Amino acid sequence: MSGLRSGKRLHPELRFLGLAGPGAAFIVISLLLPLLSIVVFSFWRTESYELYADWNLDNYRTLLGEAAYRTFFLRSLVTAAIVTAICLVCGWPVAYFIARWGGRYRLLLVLLLAAPFFTGAILRITALQGLLGPIGLVNMTLVELGLPPIEALMYTQLASGLGLVYLFISFMVTAIYLSLVNFNFELLEVAKINGAKPWRAFIEITWPLNWIGTAIGIVLVFIPCLANVVTPRFLGGPDATSFGMSLSQQFGETGTWALGSAMGVFLFLASFAVILAIWPTIKLKRSGFTGAVQQ
């Protein structure tokens, strides 16, 4: 934060760079350059765990040619879309409640959403399995009572999706909440006086003014779901291999880094496509964003 150091006066642009520069440089070095490097590796070749700068398109040919990868990818895509939709529908009311009626306990209510993360994804998924899995509390109780177990929860897509909702819904709620705390709820009173019923006021006022926060929530859930490894592996059973699982194998067990890099590029492009799809709906003027700078 050299830009803040007292002494001679610094030009505002220098102060801006002093504040934002370190973070920006850090992102370039730790995110953009690594991503660029896997783009490069995706055109290389791996042989017995070593990368060779031997430019070719074989990795992409494999990726697009083999049905298995297509299946993995589509499976991940559909799962991520459904999970995101569920998180959106369930997350909005909760975020709205905290922002509108949480009062002085708002922060605590939000932190309660984040606290389960301290237990770690693997243990949480294992515990979810312990409750809902084939020999979990729910199904075993059903069997004890002489009822059939819920087979849908046994190593299925549904179980895997439920696990993803469990892991990521907090992101959705938090993103929407952060938008709603900056929302002027008085505007709803104005809408009602002007004849809008509550649901109409929501559609006309609340939703559009919180769309950016909602869009961020969608991205925050969709992208990790698309790439998720742990959940489908433990909850999804044999038919649930996801794109992320296959990708992580290239960097682990099989050591085919070049193919893995190509899969990474593919994953990135898919995430990017989602962002490109959402981007046109973000209109700063239409979001009520007034520009926070006062000079």
Next chain:
Amino acid sequence: MPNAALELDSVTRRFGPVIAVDRISLAIEQDEFFALLGPSGSGKTTMLRLIAGLEQPDEGQVRIAGEVVTDLPPYRRGVGMVFQNFLLFPHKTVAENIVFPLRMQKMDRAQQQKQLGWILELLHLQGLEARYPNELSGGQQQRVALARGLISRPALLLLDEPLANLDRELRSEMEVEIRRYQKELKIPFVYVTHNQEEALTMSDRIAVMRNGRFEQIGAKTEIYTNPASAFVAAFVGHANRLDGQLSEIDGGLARMNWAGGQLLVPRPADAKSGDRVRYFIKHEDLEVTAAGLNGGGLNGHVANDINQVSGTLRDIIFKGQTANYIITLPQGTDLVVSDTPRTITLKPSDPVIVRWPAGSGACFAAEGA
């Protein structure tokens, strides 16, 4: 006989132990400009919210155009409202903001555009239709808020301190305009303000509110010239306050002992000789002259039905059309006299005499005495 535009029947609203609105009854006529005047915390905004349906009364009834609306939500009441901080929808353009009430009424598009054209012209907003609220000046935002409130020609327009965020010049301009719209459109306005000048300039009738009750309700001239309580006398207009003791009651008048002399004041209700009283006399009811000319020098003297005191001119606050003369009396209190600046030529530290007609002003038993 047509129904009153708005009737409140013994309406009460409590917030925990606080009674924000206390058994208020009120009727407002079809083409009336009605002002609710009071300091902050007097319950005037709560009353407006009760009328709008944003709050519900604990007791009592609200009727708009004869129809009981007490349990109706705001969106079924058909009233318009203008807010202090305008509360324009930031994501909608000027035109979209203004036609919002018509869209909610499912009015057809052609009719909406016709109404929009009419109101844009009325409020001089042509050319701003496509702008967003944050691209407008304060005065323009104010007009858009007013246009949104008026476009559907509501049964009643509620205005909650709409001019409080505007600068002085713009405010006096808008005061005149708002009154003009009310008279032209013949829509009853209920106007909440803590600014007595706004209330006096714009309204036909004023209710002065304090602690959830009406201190006085009546025509604005009545409120101004004939305050019903010490609170109203102090709150409306600019008055000097003199505290004294009654010595003698004589019909409608009374003599008040004050600063070693006596003043002839109107007789307070239920007052008897010896009571401590508070006397209010408006700045513009006083007259100041140089001391030498009339040979006076007596303090607190009643002669020929004129109250008269002498003092020293401390300062002159020039206000343009008028000037305030601040006079220090021998015992240390200040009197303010408002007069035309050209009439007299006085300068600070001149000895002066202040006169006013005996029995003018207002006098009340001192509160809590």
Next chain:
Amino acid sequence: MSAGSFGFGRRVAPTAIILAAGLVLLYVFLYAPILYVVYTSFATDVVWPFPLDFTLTAYEDLFASSLYGEALSNSLKLAFGSAVISTFLAAGGAIAVLRYRSRRRGLVMFLFIAPLFVADLLIGISILAFNARVLGLPGNLVSAMAANAVQGTAFGFLIILAQLVRYNWSMDDAAMVFGAGPLRCFAEITLPTIWPSLFGAFLIAFILAFNNLEITFYNLGAIPTLPSVAWGSLRFGLGPELFALAALVNAFVFAIFAAMYGLMKTGLVKFGYRGQ
């Protein structure tokens, strides 16, 4: 059509009740597995712990084993370091974007938010590939900290930005007019107002790094952390010690929450809440 009315003058909107029910349901969904973890930590059989055969063996084994202590300490170091880096960078970025009308604002915002659009897994493998094959660096605690701070910075930036949008920077100008230097001004005016959002950013970055599997896994080499120990022990079934450790971590977290609740209830510390 009157809103649900309870006694005199006290009304609770029916919508609020329905939404509160939704909130409670979500908490039940989120915390049922956590309670299961705590419960199971006292059981002899972690696979089918019903009925409870109460034992503290898991806790004894936990304290006897050096692996879990080491993993916990590594996770804490990693999370702390990563959270400090993230909070500093994010705060600088957010303040710069809100305060200065630079031409580079758009670019800076894009850079700071970009990590949100890249999955953990991708961040993990790309940094691994970059460090190992381009820079030739081995994985260690520092590189894992930096790798985790990428996402932490983005989340922190978002949180601080959302909270500071309404901060009035002319307060700082006022302080400077009265003679406070920039650092003094930051310490006395800005910081006391914005600390809850910095705290929020720190906390989120800490939680993310503490539990991250994918980024850490690829960048730490053989150094154990809690998630990587959990991952490693999965193929043999999770050890009861992990349940015990998770139960202890939760106990610690909830003790902090209870303290926060106490402070909020008495109004001693408001954590940035200034009424509605």
